[in-house]
Amino acid sequence: MKHTVKLTLAAALFCQPVMAEQYYGFMDVSLNYLDWTDKAEDRTNPNKGGRGGAKEDFFYLELEGGAGFDWGDVYGFVDFENPTNSNDGQFSDEAFATDGFRIAAKGTFAYNLGKSNWNFYGHIYSFTESSSGFFDQNVVVGVSYDIFTDYGLWMKPFIGGHYENQGAAGSGWNGGMLGWVLGYDFQVGKQKFSITNWHETEFARDDQFRSNGTQFKLNSVGWNGAVALWWHLSNNFTGGFQYRYADHKLGTAAYHDALIYTLKYNF
Structure with missing residues (x-):
């Protein structure tokens, strides 16, 4: 983990103590192609499964970054999906087009509680669709815990209350969320x-x-995530292969998955 991305870190950095010590920072830009499996496309095809909005493969550009300080850490990304596409205006004939321009962004903030983990x-x-x-x-607010090992494995589990603001459903508390991020670094030969x-x-x-706009209803429990293998080709380039999965999430009342192919440039 390695330099800082201005867009996602700016909101959190104002909380940073003046003399904060930075342990790490990183920033990268990547080109990604998400390829839904046939199973996912069938389950969302209105003429077959009809369990959610139709899924279609797409390209996206991502800006990503994060940093760790003696007081805690921050992380964020912004995705521009179908970045070369546009539409004629809100609620146009292209509304809900599977190849429409979309923006997805996420920011996380963890503040150390004393000297504990x-x-x-x-x-x-x-997420917005043009x-x-x-x-x-x-929005999730709660607690997380830092786990580090001497053999390259790290993990941060979290749990918190979940507040949602959605164009179709309104706003309010929507249960809770638990999850984690983890990583493991290793070498094969010199790679x-x-x-x-x-x-x-x-x-x-x-x-x-x-509700997801179909006759099917999302379960009270849903989950999603991704498992990735990264090959650090050099100091500046990283290639990746991700398995993206979701169940009763992303507007689909069923399990669905995809493969993501990624090439990153690390600043």
């Missing part, structure tokens, strides 16, 4: 690799947020 934890995730005007914002995983499980979801 416990942190005050918070994150916000935001042609329909749809948006969904998720450097790492495995990472992020995961989120929503539980005790309110009926207000469980």
